[in-house]
Amino acid sequence: MMEPGLYHVLIISTALFFIGVFGFLTRRNLITMLMSIELVLNSVNINFIAFNKYAWPNKLDGLFFSIFVIAIAAAEAAVAIAIIINLYRSHQSIDVENAADLKF
């Protein structure tokens, strides 16, 4: 096995990204969908950090980007959870399949 480097990390992040996507596509519970989104965002963060470290260490763009992503993720999660809770209150369920009144 060779020394772990950029590409190894990219494999992890890509895999994590699609794991998150898979979760988003298959989970019927809204909160677990939100968890999948967190995985997706984290995979992106890994990317930024990895690129910053291995490819472009001359600036800290990647690092800052991931910091802001984390902040946004927090905000997004907060709003999403508020919305989900509200939805739960009106639907008595957080199954995504049950919230499909709007269609066609």
Next chain:
Amino acid sequence: MLNDFLLLMKSELVLAFILFLLLIIKVAAEVKNERLLALIQILLLGNFIYGFFFIQNGSLFGGMYTTNGLIAFQKSILSLGIYLISLLFSDWLKKSEHLIEFFILLLSAVMGMFFLISSESLLMFYLSLELATIPVAAMANFDLHKKISSEASMKMILSSALSSGVLLFGISLIYGATGTLNFSAIPALLDGTGVQILAFIFLFTAFAFKLSIVPFHLWTADVYEGSPIAVTSFLSVISKGSIAFILLTTLYKVFAPMHGLWYNMVMLLSIITMIVGNLFALRQQNIKRFLAFSSIAQVGFILVGISSNSILGTASVVYFVLVYVFSNLAAFGVAGVISQHSGKERIEDYRGLYQTNPFISWVLALALFSLAGIPPTAGFFGKLFLITAGAFKGNYFFITVAALNMIISLYYYLRVIRAVFMDSNEQPIGKINLDISTKLGMIICGAGIVLLGLLSWVYDYITALSI
């Protein structure tokens, strides 16, 4: 430095000022909704007018923020849009428990859009995009007691989260491939390898998602239908307009080296979008949903103009968005008034509307004709310029498809016209007494629709800015 800062960021600063003013009022005083709304309307009008003064070119924050005449004009269009929203939906807003919160969220979203238009770096782009999205997702839930409102809100936040995940992945790849986030530095470093194409497509899907380009549009109709109508109109007009503006910059400037690639992509998506949007719009019963699909089809037309990759394209897209602000807001305004007074949102409920409410019927008719591109409304000029710009490349197949799609779109716009003017109804919508500000908003929209095309200097002004 400070001077520059104040002048260049003046539009954002004014918004911030209004925003904090509202925050203070919220915290400090109990004010009646009517007076508050009047104040907000005045502030927004001031904001709009102020947009035309002290315009300067320049950039700030080490090239993260830039502005020039065109960007200022684009911001003015958005300011005009929110001013009109504050007028048109005054009935709904007055009754809202969360008037101030609504406007705080609205203004922060608009601020996000301002930053978005002005952004010169992928970071700013991403952040302002989120700023322009997350508050709106929350606003979609402002009909707090409606199930569909929370459903719409949920759909929006989840879809946009996924979309921003994909966008971020794209940005990260671009960052990896080029080592920079700066718009002006990226083009030189693009060489069209697979990963860059992939990254571009990931990035583009975010635009596609926001602009509701098929097949990334599926959230649109549901969210539009479920949200409060003011939010829907904001989403469909202001939000789309701002994205269209930044898409112009992104494609024309940042991804200029990939021009051949994105031209094909834009053409393909434009055709699909027009067709699918039209086909779905054909069968809609709910007016909001109907307008949602019609706005999807309109986006197809915007893409026709964007494909031009020239000053003509820029000018015609900006002009079209301006026209679109008037037309679509007028349509939503009418739908909002009717929904507010009668709770009816189905097209068949509109039958016989003209008998009882001629004024709003004419406004609706003007709006729909403008959307359909019928002269002498401004929509005619808007669409014609988009198509002409698109024809610049000499791709007549594309242009013919676009032109033929206008016919399908005409069919469904006429459906509404038919219901309003021709059909009879045993239980027509009763006479609606319009709020004075709503009426003002409608008159402004109507005047805009009629005059914008005939007064050619508006377009010339935009062209002059686009160079």
Next chain:
Amino acid sequence: MNGSTIIFYLLTTLILVSGILSVTTRKIFRAAIFLLFSLIGIAGLYFWMQYEFIAAVQIVVYVGGITVLIIFSIFLTQQAGELLPKQNKGRILFSVLAAFCGFALTLLQIFRHTFGRSFERPVLPSMENIGNQMLGIEANGFALPFEVVSILLLAAMIGCIVIALRSKPETV
């Protein structure tokens, strides 16, 4: 095969396995715990890459904030011990297909591409550098994004308050 490599692979395993478990387990609470593990693993990865600041942020925000928020919301909305509903087969099939195709395509492109490298003097991700740049308004300054995020957080907060604290009982 040195220690660093071993740690890397351990972290990899932790991240991916708990990630997969987090999106597949049918017990929602477990899913949240696996997510937590995965996030911790990612924080470990940052440490491994010597980006200590971001690792710390990761732990504070994610582990300390978001996961807790999620767990709370699970408690709010879920009866304990209830299994998550099964997704239908077709959806799973297409999801697997989509995820796998995307994964394969992306990896293929990434491996085809030789990422460039900067040979300028690296800027260390030290606290000092980060602090300076975060509030800098010149080139490489991130004051503007910082402001934007702050407005966003403010707006998100207000939005959450309005939505979550709805007063009257539902009517529809």
Next chain:
Amino acid sequence: MNLTLLILLPLLTAVAILLMRNDAQVKWTALMGASAQFVLAFCLLFAFRKERALGNIAQMLFEFHYQWFPSWHISFHLGVDGISVAMILLTAFVVIAGVLVSWNVTKMTKEFYFLLILLSLGAYGFFMSLDLFVLFFFLEIAVIPKYLLIGIWGSGKKEYAANKLALMLMGGSALVLVGLLGVYFGAPNHNFDLMLLSSMHIPIAIQKICFPLLFVGFGVFTALFPFHTWVPDGHSSAPTAGSMFLAGISMKLGGYGCLRVATYILPDGAKEYANLVIVLSTIAILYGAFATMMQKDLKYINAYSSVSHCGFVLLGIGMLTKTAMVGAVMQMVSHGLMTALFFAVIGMIYERTHTRQVNEMGGLIKVMPFITTVLFIVGLCSLGLPGLSGFVAEMTIFMGSWQNADLFHRVATIAACMSIVVTAVYILRAIGQTAMGPIKEGHLSVGDARWNEKLAAIILIAGIVAIGIAPYWLNELVTPAADIIMHKIATK
């Protein structure tokens, strides 16, 4: 003579109508506006003739130029030659007659007259514009009023008909648009100005693409086979004045466009596709005529016969001889007047008998001598009786067509000539069954035309007879303009 007057006048009339309080005011405003248009059109005719008599041989007279969208090279460019003047006169005739016959519209009177006047605005603008963009603008302006006129005030399957009409016409204009853009970008320098474009050499490849687009696009308006299906439904469902405008003016927009835009700007394209045009128009002439024979509804009869008659317009254009082209213009004017009158009469009959089925009528001469006389006149005009305009136009077309000596053109001409027999058959059937024969019980007590209807009919008949008896003035008006167009085709 300032041509913008002809645009401003309808515009002001329309606005004035909107400001009126009651129906009577609306009607009189509309009538005054229409009369003013009428007078203005005649002023234009006299001014034009005077200019010509003074030796002004410029192709277009009274040009008006205003930079509209400079960045697109779009200018508000107006001007008239003999053909335009003829078409403007036609419009003025039809408008005043249309306003008069609608005198007893009670449903939404204000809107009705507003739309009528708006339609006339579109027509005037179209006939005068020398800029393709402006031309297209006015072309489309005229579509929606038609839709509303049919949809709101129509009868029968009005919604279906209105939709079909609007969509097909819009389809036509979509093709026109693409064609125009092709010309715009294909021409050596990008321009919409008709006079400039006509002086440029547009590459043949572009002409070959754009000519069919433009011709078919405009052809939809003028019932080019097989794009004519909106005609029967649209006409039959429209209110009287709507049908008059539709057939009298709107269909002429297409013919004028085919001539002025497609043929004039793209002479090589015109030559290339002339035979196809001839085939299609000959089919339209005969097929329309035969289809008319089978119709029982008066409006359908006139609608299908319009298909046939408008086929002559296209035939005249496709023949590419000066005489035939003059004939085409004459046919446009003639058919415009005639068909407007025909629809007016049908409207009058319908209002009194409440049916349009010919077999439910009979012997109407007895109770409505004036109306049936008009019906006879219009029928005879339709079948090409000398002394009325139809004859002059058709014969000019035949004479012009015959100048092409090859077998193909000969066969087409003879086939077209054959329609005069078929026309006689259906016209006489229609007249015979409505006006003649024993009268039906229920119709014994109906009355004859009122003053407004009489006036409308007399105005239109005056036009028909003026052309029929003294065709030379129209000929003199149109020939120089046609000469220029033909000269361009011949020299290319």
Next chain:
Amino acid sequence: MLGVFSFGIDLGWALLMIPLLPLLGFLVLGLFGRKQIKQSSGIFATSLVLVSAFLSFHTAYGYFFKYGKLEGVYQKIIPIQFTWLQFSPGVSIDMGILLDPISVMMLVVVTLISLMVHIYSLAYLKGEERFPTYYSFLGLFTFSMLGLVVASNIFQMYIFWELVGVSSFLLIGYYYDRPSAVAACKKAFIVTRFADLGFLIGILILSFYAGTLDFNTLILKLTTTSTPEFLSATAASFMGISALTWALVLVFIGGAGKSALFPLHVWLPDAMEGPTPVSALIHAATMVVAGVFLVARLFPVFSMSAPALELVAFVGIISALFAALIACTQTDIKRVLAYSTMSQIGFMMFALGVSGSGGENGLGFTAAMFHLFTHALFKALLFLGAGAVIHFIHSNEMKDMGGLRKYLPITHITFLIACLAISGVPPFAGFFSKEEILLAAYQHNATIYWIALITSGLTAFYMFRLYFSIFWNKESLAHESAHGEGGFAMMLPLVLLSVGAAAAGFIPFGDFVSSDGKPLESVFHWQFSIAPIALGLAGIFTAMWLYKKQNNRSDTIAHSLSGLYKLAFHKFYVDELYLFITKKIIFNLVGRPAAWFDKNVVNGLVNATGNSTLFISEKIKGFQSGKVQQYAIYFLAGVIGLAILFIYVWK
């Protein structure tokens, strides 16, 4: 107006007035007749025509005796002409007046007969509701017919030709509430229109080769064998026949339609639905001879094409015999007269067909014109007489009549004179003209001569069958009629015309009208006349034997010839053939399919486009399932699809 008043202003204006006065009558009565001048409309119109007739006589006198001749040849004079519609240089429709012997003669005939009919109608149609309308139509007809005969331009002739057709249509349909009249007027118009199509195409061909529409120029160019126009017209051929012949044949078709020649005659018998004076004017004396006039007008050109002339001759003779056969079997008196008209026109036509141009060869031409002239007089007389009978009896059927000589003495005598004239009994007018025709035929073509001879015998037979059936046969009338013969207004024309019918034969016609304008010496061999006279008398006596008294001899003969009788009685089933062609073939196989095609295929395609759009729209609604994860899958599929497309496929 570019009037060429080469003979002074007086002649020009007088000439113009001849057609314009009836037109004035038409306009005034048409516009104001219904209310303002209802009572005096008849007198008004009659006085206008009277002036017009006077002017024509004046013109005829002037032309024939004063200024028409130049060096012994009658000139073609165009006193008035102006360009009405210019097509291209040289080719224009000019309105003008052409004076030459035949047009002057026709002026006289038309105005004279028209005047008679105007006077006659004063009494005949008294008290009719649409009396002014009737007179206005008569005015229109007179105007058109006059315009036709003086036309200086072939297109002018076509124009008036059509106008004549339409006035005929209007007058046949005068009794608009009778379905049969409506059908008849439509039939008349449509059949002649069909023939006019030929005329029109003929004009187009002629004008194309001659490069002009002017009669004089056209004739000059197409009769001079050296002109390029003539050469190109004869050189060009289609289906082995030269363009010139084609043109003439087509023009002749037009003439045949108007003149009711076989097989385009079907409209004429039905046209008898019109008021009887109208039949006298239009369907006996004037309009129906327009075809003959047309051929005569273009005769120099016809003479350049032997096949065309031959066609004229054969169509003429077939029509003559055919109509005579049918006339023997008809029982409606007006129909008998109609077929007789057709037969007589056949005579004129074949006379033209056997004629040559110039000098003695042109006997047929002169004979045809002569017969046209005399026929106009006696046939108008016959119709007016029949009108008097019908006026009295209120029926057209022979079986309702009989023994009327006691009741209608003047009618009886005048009718008899006319019958004798038409039968060719000397010294009545018909004898002379018919003799000339037979002579011309004899000199030219034996077959035609023999058939013509038989036909003239038949003519005598059926005319006297008519005469005896009306005035003799039954002695007592089934129902008594209250009123008498119809008064002065009706009797005056009868008497005047009978004088004409008796005496017109003595006009030295050849001196005035000939194919080349030079006087033609009428050669008259009394030996030659024996056969026709004998045959004529035989016919008269047969008729007398069969019909003078009531008996069943005629039925017996009809029975014994049942096949032929039936055939003739049913007019040789030509009507049925036409009905079959129009109803079964044109309507069912062309019209209906066209309408069907339009409704279902063309329209169907348009609707199908619309419906399929709606259908697709309904089918794809499933994409918008409302499930957010579904949306996400499409989203990702879109991303991946685009990526694959643009990375691998569409670079």
